[in-house]
Amino acid sequence: MATDSLSIGDLARTTDTKVETIRYYERTGLLPPPPRTSGNYRAYGGEHLARLSFVRRARDLGFSIEQVRALLGLADQQHLSCEAVDTIARERLAEVDRKLADLAALRRELASLIGQCRHGTIAECRIIEALAPG
Amino acid sequence: MATDSLSIGDLARTTDTKVETIRYYERTGLLPPPPRTSGNYRAYGGEHLARLSFVRRARDLGFSIEQVRALLGLADQQHLSCEAVDTIARERLAEVDRKLADLAALRRELASLIGQCRHGTIAECRIIEALAPG
């Protein structure tokens, strides 16, 4: 492939993304369709790399595809106030906090269950018992 | 419906499960198909209620459908050692611990991002900047 552009495989390796995922992002409009070579191969430039990196980082932080789409849209509106960005990020933070609390509660329950195991037969298993009360 | 049996709607209300979910559990073999009334309505008894409660509790603790299936299978083998049960529960606990650690790390990153927001325009937004570095 030409020196100044990346094949989809190159882009995949560079951003630690599967080739299929990149095509999926293109289908769903997260990434713009790149130009094609004469052989119909996708030829990516630096702006595609930047955009995909953005998407990956946001996804790694757990933003949903729709949130990423919103963030990308905002990123292009340089003159706007960054309040909307802040709002999306805070929403995500609240979500993370909820999940952390849920998981922590769940962990306590699970650990208590396991702590009750007396290593006998299933007939006297406290874990099974705890799952199936009357 | 007869006094001694529950309609799918009754069962759904009692266990806080959607009707469709109950049918889904039946399709996938988590719940045994109940007898039917003359009008072809499902008629559940106490054992179905117990089994669905078990499933719901296990699912609420985050066990996968396959893990629940395994637990149900074990619950019926009263003479076996409860080691296998313990193993499944410990696996789940390890999973929860991994997720807690991941989420906590993610929370730190997110909070640091948000903390950097200076409430200006998007052009100078630290959040956008942090997502799209060179």
Added chain:
DNA sequence: TATGCACCCTGTAGCAACTACAGGGTCAAG
């Protein structure tokens, strides 16, 4: 020159674990 191999293309189906219809049947009350 042939041919092998890695890579690319499109399109579709599958994963978990539900959820939401569409298009019908059943049943008790008014």
Added chain:
DNA sequence: CTTGACCCTGTAGTTGCTACAGGGTGCATA
């Protein structure tokens, strides 16, 4: 005898990918 709440089956949608199948491209090597 009709209304409305409930039930039935079957299928498609959700999220975010992932995995083929069945082909084309492009470069190096025998």
